[in-house]
Amino acid sequence: MRLxxxxxVSVHYGQMYLLNRDSPFDGDLSASFRGQSNGLLGAARPELLFLITGRHTGEVGLTIELHDQQPPLGEDWPDVVEASCALTGDDPVLSEWGERWYALELPPGEYRIRYCAQGMDAANDAITEDGVVDRYLLQLWPAEPAPDAVxxxxxxxxxxxxxxxxxxxxPPTPAQLAAEEARRSAEEQVRAALRQRQEDIRRWGGEPPSPALRHLKGNARKVIREHREVAEALAAAPPATQRALAATLARQACAAAGLTTLDWITGALAAVDRGEEPFTDWRAAGERLLADPGVPSTVAVPGGLRQQTAAFATLRLAVLPDPLAAALETLSATLSTVGPDHRDGLLAQVRHTLS
Incomplete structure (x- = not known):
């Protein structure tokens, strides 16, 4: 025997528990005793022993013993019950009602548990009396599952x-448990679909787009939100059309920004037309944009982004690996380049190209 x-220990509401420390427990008394003949040792739920005491609130004496085999039944315990329970957690504890707990060196396994009590009536009557009135002995030994008994x-x-x-x-049968789990799963699927629907409406500012567009982020998403008809037409177009449109838009942006007079920009646009990276060193290319005296400095709207900066970005965006993302990102940068006075014309041109 090992002690x-x-x-x-302290009890409240006549309760204490043996369970794994990290196991969730909702305190449901009835679930632990359903189908049992005894009402002192609740073992109907796996990984949990629910112990009832005579004392409602106060202190009780408790001894817990681990045996190799069934111990003899002592004569000095007027109330004795037994039940079986699997205790397989790696951090078993005796828990008082609330959060205080005592660690137990209990190996995982299937156990028969004997719960012995003395002084239950006296403790139940001694509501305000201090000190220990009722005492309890919990004995555990390895054994195959068997019905509980008084x-x-x-x-x-x-x-x-x-x-x-x-x-x-x-307690519910396996079929009932499976049916209940299926019901909960179906309800959760409905709730998840509703949450996704609400998130889509929030993200897209209304009805979500077609699946081909939903994975896109960045400025492509802004185009989808603000110009849904054009974005959907682009998504329906073949990849070759998407790629060609991205190259065309990059050329228009560079022209609007006054960059097509520069040989190194026209060379970059030719690479974009071929679907190639226009620069091997983008940092150096960006520095050249800032240092080249032939690069103008204009804005489409007062205080706005330099047209040359937005147009230069199209050279990189037009060759993104995903042709749909490339077309939408390049369209966004081109719209920023041409400014609000020319956006409607640009969008009309894109619609005509895709029609």
Whole structure:
């Protein structure tokens, strides 16, 4: 025999528990006793023992023992019950009602548990009396599962709890559990679909776009939100059309920004037309844009982004690996380049190209 615990513990509402420390427990009394003949040791739920005491609130004496085999039944315990339970967690504890707990060196396994009580009636009557009135012994030993049993019943308090347990409906069958799980799963799927729908409406400013567009981010998403008809037409176009349109838009942006007079820009546009990276060193290319005296500095709207900066970005965006993303990102940068006075004309041109 190995002593796992021997001390005075506090109880509230006549309850204490043996469970794994990190296991969730909702405190549902009836679920632990459904289908049992005893009402003192609830073992109907896996990985949990629900222990009832005579004392409602106060201190009780508790001893927990681990045996190699079934121990003899002591004569000095007027109320004794047994049940079986699998305790397979790696951090078993005796928990008081609330958050305080005591660690137990209990190996994982299938156990038969004997719960012995003395003084239950006296403790139930001694509501305001200090000190320990009722004492309990919890004995565990490895054993195959077996029905719970009342070995001794002496106190009125134990009789009451046994009677209450026997009034409870039996635990659900595996088929009922499976049906309930299926019902919960179906409800969660509906809730998840509703959450996704609400998120789509929030993200896209209304009805979400077609699946081909939903994965896109960045400025492509802005185009989708603000110019849905054009974005959907682009998504429906073949990849070759998407890629060609991106190259055309890059050329228009560079022209609007006054960059097509520069040989190194026209060479970059020719590479974009071929679907190639226009520069091997983008940092150096950006520095050249800033340093070249032939690069003008204009804005489409007062205080806005330099047209040359937006147009230069199209050279990189037009060759993005995803042709749809390339077309939408390049369209966004080109719209920024030409400014609000020419956006409607540019969008009309794109619609005509895709029609």
């Amino acid at each position: 796992l615990l021997g001390k005075t 070995l001794r019943q002496t106190s009125k308090n134990a009789a009451y709890w046994h009677s209450e347990a026997r009034k409870l409906p039996p």
